[in-house]
Amino acid sequence: MPMFKALAACPDAVVLKPDMAKYVAVARDVRALMRDLTPLVEPVSIDEAFLDLSGTERLHHASAAVSMARLAKRIEEEIGITVSVGLSHNKFLAKMASDLDKPRGFAVIGREETLSFLASKPVSMIWGVGKALETKLAREGITRISQLQKMEEHDLMARFGSMGSRLYRLSRGLDSRHVEPVHETKSISAETTFMRDISDRAELDRILWPLCDKVATRAKAAGLSGSTVVLKLKTADFKTRTRNQTLPDPTQLAEVIYRTASPMLARETTGTSFRLLGVGISGLADGDLADPPDMLDPAATRRAEAERAMDRLRAKFGDKSIVKGRGMKK
Known part of the structure; x- marks a missing residue:
């Protein structure tokens, strides 16, 4: 729920920022511990990842279940947070298992029990089944995965198109996706949804x-720079606008990002009300290439x-130790 709706x-309500x-930083520390178990770690979000433990039994002298229990304990002792673990023979079932016993959960779905485990579950637990598809399935009288298990693939495809093939496979616990450890970062961005719609240019x-400052901080931490600045706006009627401008040289500086994004924002603020504002950099390159000295512009x-x-x-005294005037509250 967006914060403006919650408020x-x-x-x-008391809102903690x-x-x-x-x-x-904590997510980075957790993933470092994950990679001590296996190099096959696929981050899904800041607080979630898939691990492929195939063939690690000999290396760690333990089964996958024991290795994951040790990892959860190590994360709790060394980093101070708890995790939930889902263990199974493919990504779909591992994700489902991870949601079964939160918080601090540990669930295993074995190959032999896959069909019986899935049978009693609602169709909403299938990856990709949102509210709209759940309603459509209910209109067809399908509310449990066991019902999908009794249907033929061609019948499901006739009713639900390509999604029917996915329903057929996932209802049987079939998922051929592999853990992909390398994901090239394509962009770095930050955005915020407002508690009320805003049209005033100065307020925007x-x-x-601060969004430009966040993007720059993340780029510097990752050792990356971007050659294109991207501005994102979402209107009050949920229509998204994206504007971008390519720079002469890659940057990781908040000031450069802001000085590029601000004129783009000015061109869009013609009385339209916006509910979201975001900014980012794309066309990423090594941070060493960022912001070379400009002999023509000493300023x-x-x-x-x-x-x-x-x-x-x-870095020495904390993020709030020094700010620019424009970053201070009105």
């Missing part, structure tokens, strides 16, 4: 700066040096 429903930098611009070089000096102070 409309509960105006007296997220600490994304902390979450990213004030919101833009740009001074701004870059100032931002790097701020980065050093923040």
Whole structure:
């Protein structure tokens, strides 16, 4: 639920702001422990990943279940957070198992019990079955996975198109997807959904700066830079606008991102109300290529040096130790 809807429903709620930098750092530490078990780690989100433990029994002198129990214990002792583990013979079932016993859960779906385990579950537990498809299946009298298990693939495809083939396979616990450990990062972005729709240009611009700062912080932490700045807006009627501008050189500086995104934002603020604002960089390159000295614009070089000096102070004294004037609340 978007925060503005939550506050409309509960105006007296106390809202604790997220600490994304902390979450990213902890996620990185957790994945380092995962990679001690296997190099085949596929991050799905900041707090979720698939691991392929095939062939690791000899290396760790333990079954996959024991290895995962040890990992969960190590994460709790060394990092201080709890995790839930789902173990099975493919990604679909492993994901389903991980949701069975939260928090601090540990569930295993064995190959032999797959069909019987799935049979009693609602169709909504199948990956890809959202509210709309669940309603459509219910109209056909299909509410349990056991009903799908009794149907032929061609019948399901005749009723539900290509989704019918997926329903046929997943209802039987069949999933041929592999764990893919290498995912090239294509962009770095940050966005926020407002508690109320905003049309005022100055207010939107004030919101833009901290988003640019977040993108720059993430790019620097990842050792990456971007050659294109991307602005994202979502109107009050949920229509998305995306604008982008390519830079002469890749950047990882908040000031450069802001000075590129702000004019793009100004062109879009013509009275339209927006419910979301986002900014990012794409066309990623190595961070060493970022922001070379500009002999034709000494002021740009001074701004870059100032931002790097701020980065050093923040690293020593904390993120809030020094901010730009435009980053202060009105």
